[in-house]
Amino acid sequence: MIDPRCVRLTIVGCSGSFPGPDSPASCYLVEAEGFRLLIDLGSGAVGALQRYTSLYEIDAVCVSHLHADHCLDLCDYSVARRFAPDGPKPPIPVYGPPQTALRIGRALGADPVTDARPGADPLNGITELFSFATLAEGTMEIGPLRVTGAHMNHPVETFGFRLEHAGRSLAYSADTGQSDALVDLARDADVLLCEASFTEPADTGGPALPEGLHLTGRQAGQHAARAGVGQLVLTHLVPWNDESRTLDEAGQAFGGPLSLAAAGLGFTLE
Numbered sequence: 001m002i003d004p005r006c007v008r009l010t011i012v013g014c015s016g017s018f019p020g021p022d023s024p025a026s027c028y029l030v031e032a033e034g035f036r037l038l039i040d041l042g043s044g045a046v047g048a049l050q051r052y053t054s055l056y057e058i059d060a061v062c063v064s065h066l067h068a069d070h071c072l073d074l075c076d077y078s079v080a081r082r083f084a085p086d087g088p089k090p091p092i093p094v095y096g097p098p099q100t101a102l103r104i105g106r107a108l109g110a111d112p113v114t115d116a117r118p119g120a121d122p123l124n125g126i127t128e129l130f131s132f133a134t135l136a137e138g139t140m141e142i143g144p145l146r147v148t149g150a151h152m153n154h155p156v157e158t159f160g161f162r163l164e165h166a167g168r169s170l171a172y173s174a175d176t177g178q179s180d181a182l183v184d185l186a187r188d189a190d191v192l193l194c195e196a197s198f199t200e201p202a203d204t205g206g207p208a209l210p211e212g213l214h215l216t217g218r219q220a221g222q223h224a225a226r227a228g229v230g231q232l233v234l235t236h237l238v239p240w241n242d243e244s245r246t247l248d249e250a251g252q253a254f255g256g257p258l259s260l261a262a263a264g265l266g267f268t269l270e
């Protein structure tokens with residue numbers, strides 16, 4: 001019997017910037033009291049998601065930002081909902097930055113069914129499948145979860161999230177460069193799911209890393225240490241990086257439990 005206070009996290013996809021050979025792009029399934037929330041639905045995630053849950057048992061989706069590796073599988077997911085064998089599924093809430101519906105509707109393109117209707121819908125019917133809600137900084141209730149969004153440090157409007165339930169807490173950095181807001185968001189969280197897209201430049205003087213884009217493993221560790229989190233899970237791992245190096249870097253800055261995300265890994269916050 002699962003303790004109803006538990007929060008369950010499943011890594012559906014953790015590949016940074018584009019899918020890798022062993023993982024879709026960003027997608028995390030968070031379950032509490034039978035409620036299923038997806039955090040991001042990046043490229044390739046709808047396929048792997050079906051290993052962990054029925055496509056039609058998702059209750060809500062939160063999209064951190066509108067880069068393709070975090071949102072684009074909303075297109076494929078809308079097709080699965082529209083053409084379900086027993087008829088179209090009712091809309092579920094999708095929380096995202098401004099213009100999420102427009103972006104996904106345009107990416108979806110005109111459909112042979114929606115096309116045939118008089119009066120072209122510029123959103124290509126996407127709002128029939130999802131009830132879009134615009135994210136803002138602050139706290140809201142999504143099902144049994146208390147969800148706090150905060151702006152991260154990334155070239156487009158990006159939200160990191162803190163999810164809380166029955167005294168358990170999970171923070172997610174989304175994509176970000178160095179960010180005091182991330183430290184505040186993750187303060188004392190049980191688990192910080194933190195991006196580590198970059199590796200530190202070699203001492204031999206490689207090019208400097210761009211600012212306001214992503215974190216290195218070392219920087220992820222520093223953010224985790226400053227926030228005092230219980231556990232750090234490194235994610236948004238870019239396929240061309242050496243993961244062991246990312247892990248080593250983070251371990252030099254964070255002394256607590258530390259691991260690399262991998263598709264299919266599950267964590268129970270109990």
Ligand SMILES: [Zn+2]
Nearest residue numbers: 017067069175
């Ligand atoms: Zn990304």
Ligand SMILES: [Zn+2]
Nearest residue numbers: 065067154175
């Ligand atoms: Zn991004």
